[in-house]
Amino acid sequence: MPSEEKGPHGGEVRATVLRFTRRQRIEHHIMALLFIVLVVTGLPQKFFDASWAGPAVRLLGGLDLMRWLHRMAGFAFAGFTGYFLAYVTAGILRGGTPLSIVPFLSDLREVYHALLWAAGLGERPAAGRFDYREKLEFWGMLLGSGVMIVTGLILYFPIVATRWLPGEVVPAAKTAHSYEAMLALMVIVFWHLYNAMLRPGVFPLDTTIVHGRMALERLKEEHPLEYARLFPGEAGEREEK
Amino acid sequence: MLIPAKLLRRGRDGRRGGTAAGLVAGAILLAASGAQAQGMSNEMCLNCHKLPLQMKLKDGSSVSLLIPAAGFARSAHGRALLCTACHTDIKKVPHEKMEFADRRDLSLHYSRSCTSCHGGKFKEFQEGIHWRLLSQGDRRAPHCADCHGAHTVTRGGMAKGFTPQACSKCHARVFGQYEGSVHGQGLIQVGNKDVPGCSTCHPSHTGGDPRKVEFRIDIPKLCADCHQNKALMDKYGLSSQVVSTYLEDFHGTSISLYREQRNLPARLTAVCTDCHGVHEILRVKDPDSQVVRGNLIQTCRKCHPDASLNFPATWLSHYTPSATRYPFVYFIRLFYFIFVPAIVACMVFHVGLDFIFEARSRLRRPRKG
Numbered sequence: 103m104p105s106e107e108k109g110p111h112g113g114e115v116r117a118t119v120l121r122f123t124r125r126q127r128i129e130h131h132i133m134a135l136l137f138i139v140l141v142v143t144g145l146p147q148k149f150f151d152a153s154w155a156g157p158a159v160r161l162l163g164g165l166d167l168m169r170w171l172h173r174m175a176g177f178a179f180a181g182f183t184g185y186f187l188a189y190v191t192a193g194i195l196r197g198g199t200p201l202s203i204v205p206f207l208s209d210l211r212e213v214y215h216a217l218l219w220a221a222g223l224g225e226r227p228a229a230g231r232f233d234y235r236e237k238l239e240f241w242g243m244l245l246g247s248g249v250m251i252v253t254g255l256i257l258y259f260p261i262v263a264t265r266w267l268p269g270e271v272v273p274a275a276k277t278a279h280s281y282e283a284m285l286a287l288m289v290i291v292f293w294h295l296y297n298a299m300l301r302p303g304v305f306p307l308d309t310t311i312v313h314g315r316m317a318l319e320r321l322k323e324e325h326p327l328e329y330a331r332l333f334p335g336e337a338g339e340r341e342e343k
Numbered sequence: 344m345l346i347p348a349k350l351l352r353r354g355r356d357g358r359r360g361g362t363a364a365g366l367v368a369g370a371i372l373l374a375a376s377g378a379q380a381q382g383m384s385n386e387m388c389l390n391c392h393k394l395p396l397q398m399k400l401k402d403g404s405s406v407s408l409l410i411p412a413a414g415f416a417r418s419a420h421g422r423a424l425l426c427t428a429c430h431t432d433i434k435k436v437p438h439e440k441m442e443f444a445d446r447r448d449l450s451l452h453y454s455r456s457c458t459s460c461h462g463g464k465f466k467e468f469q470e471g472i473h474w475r476l477l478s479q480g481d482r483r484a485p486h487c488a489d490c491h492g493a494h495t496v497t498r499g500g501m502a503k504g505f506t507p508q509a510c511s512k513c514h515a516r517v518f519g520q521y522e523g524s525v526h527g528q529g530l531i532q533v534g535n536k537d538v539p540g541c542s543t544c545h546p547s548h549t550g551g552d553p554r555k556v557e558f559r560i561d562i563p564k565l566c567a568d569c570h571q572n573k574a575l576m577d578k579y580g581l582s583s584q585v586v587s588t589y590l591e592d593f594h595g596t597s598i599s600l601y602r603e604q605r606n607l608p609a610r611l612t613a614v615c616t617d618c619h620g621v622h623e624i625l626r627v628k629d630p631d632s633q634v635v636r637g638n639l640i641q642t643c644r645k646c647h648p649d650a651s652l653n654f655p656a657t658w659l660s661h662y663t664p665s666a667t668r669y670p671f672v673y674f675i676r677l678f679y680f681i682f683v684p685a686i687v688a689c690m691v692f693h694v695g696l697d698f699i700f701e702a703r704s705r706l707r708r709p710r711k712g
């Protein structure tokens with residue numbers, strides 16, 4: 103799994119490990135693009151009386167076109183989420199997909215120790231392939247997407263929805279859709295963009311998502327359990343030194 | 344000239360030039376001083392016109408020539424204007440015999456006098472449907488004096504005693520609807536001046552075409568003029584939140600954003616009048632109201648023909664959700680009101696801690712390589 107990666111000028115050679123496959127990277131980029139389209143076409147609808155709502159609507163070719171874009175991006179987002187779930191489920195059933203993103207009680211301990219470590223007390227907790235921040239973000243994203251997709255469909259098809267559900271479900275869905283979207287945006291801005299772009303050490307961009315590879319050095323520091331799993335012998339050697 | 348030439352049945356040649364000059368704003372002063380130069384004063388006119396004189400018109404009817412001198416003196420023009428300021432075709436006393444086809448011909452003839460001072464208003468008026476009808480030769484369409492009165496014209500507004508009944512001469516069907524509405528009953532039966540009359544909603548001079556989308560998109564604003572006025576609404580025990588709650592809903596949000604577009608769409612989402620009705624608007628609790636619970640489904644189906652009986656409840660009836668009213672919506676909102684700031688606070692705390700630690704440790708131990 104580890105391979106040699108050439109430095110930008112062909113000089114430096116660093117050992118890396120594949121963290122995201124090509125398929126996973128493309129999935130990320132498509133979802134990121136859809137997320138941006140949804141935010142840009144959604145925010146003027148939520149903040150309709152803000153001073154920037156008018157220019158935004160004009161820029162996006164009018165309300166009807168903006169809503170159409172929002173709905174089409176929403177369908178694509180729902181489609182990709184469904185595809186992702188089906189793919190992962192099939193992978194798990196076949197046994198090939200690792201469950202490294204599934205949270206355990208140990209993750210709570212990891213949060214506690216990570217905070218202590220950040221405050222300068224104690225050792226850095228040892229994380230596996232995905233640390234608690236990544237797990238939290240993944241599951242938050244998945245649950246949030248579920249809420250957004252269900253409420254979005256109710257809002258797009260209120261006539262169909264109220265054939266079986268009480269009418270109050272529609273304004274409730276609107277409330278949830280609106281606030282859940284704000285939450286998602288906040289998480290992306292305060293959590294994801296910080297961890298993937300602004301954090302000292304990865305600034306200006308964590309390039310793992312670009313070429314899918316992470317330097318072994320960094321893997322050992324940030325995901326020591328995964329490192330130990332990949333290179334059981336070497337970890338032992340190091341310890342002997 | 345306010346009234347197109349073809350409306351004037353008889354030519355009064357030799358006078359036209361004077362009228363054309365009068366078109367220029369301020370020319371009235373010239374006219375007035377000209378009249379004075381000829382020694383014309385209002386008293387000279389009233390010498391005859393205080394008498395109950397009658398003028399025979401060509402259609403056989405007659406018109407009184409008695410001028411209500413006291414009424415004129417109290418009018419907006421009473422102190423400042425000479426009779427000849429408007430009656431520019433009178434140059435000397437006694438004047439020549441005037442000839443008119445009928446009463447309407449006479450009033451149309453003199454209505455052009457207003458334009459010499461009120462050019463701005465006339466310009467507005469020219470944008471409206473009534474001017475278009477007048478210029479097409481429809482003598483029934485109203486001109487200045489029909490609403491403002493002639494000798495007793497009042498300052499800023501319509502003639503005393505001018506009522507929606509005046510509009511009903513032509514707009515009988517609409518007036519019939521208005522008469523039975525909650526607004527019309529207030530004005531006509533009780534004389535309540537808080538309720539809207541015709542010109543409250545229909546701009547009096549331009550009279551924008553209510554069938555046009557440009558007019559319809561402003562309807563929520565129009566209703567807001569009164570229904571967002573808390574003092575006024577409290578007087579009648581009505582909510583002043585109806586506009587804000589409308590705007591927060593899908594229909595209202597759409598209208599707000601459509602207004603921001605470059606071009607308005609051909610079809611708008613529902614505005615106030617689509618649910619409540621227009622001229623026939625009733626109290627919301629009236630059993631015949633289009634928005635009373637029992638009738639609401641029919642109203643929704645005007646635009647949403649497939650709507651089920653559950654559908655009207657998707658609309659929160661201008662209420663803000665509370666623990667007792669629409670609790671489902673209320674508690675979802677409450678949940679997010681707590682949940683979102685809590686999550687954001689945790690994230691900011693974590694990010695802050697992380698940033699300080701990472702930055703410090705990196706400063707202490709510079710990056711390798």
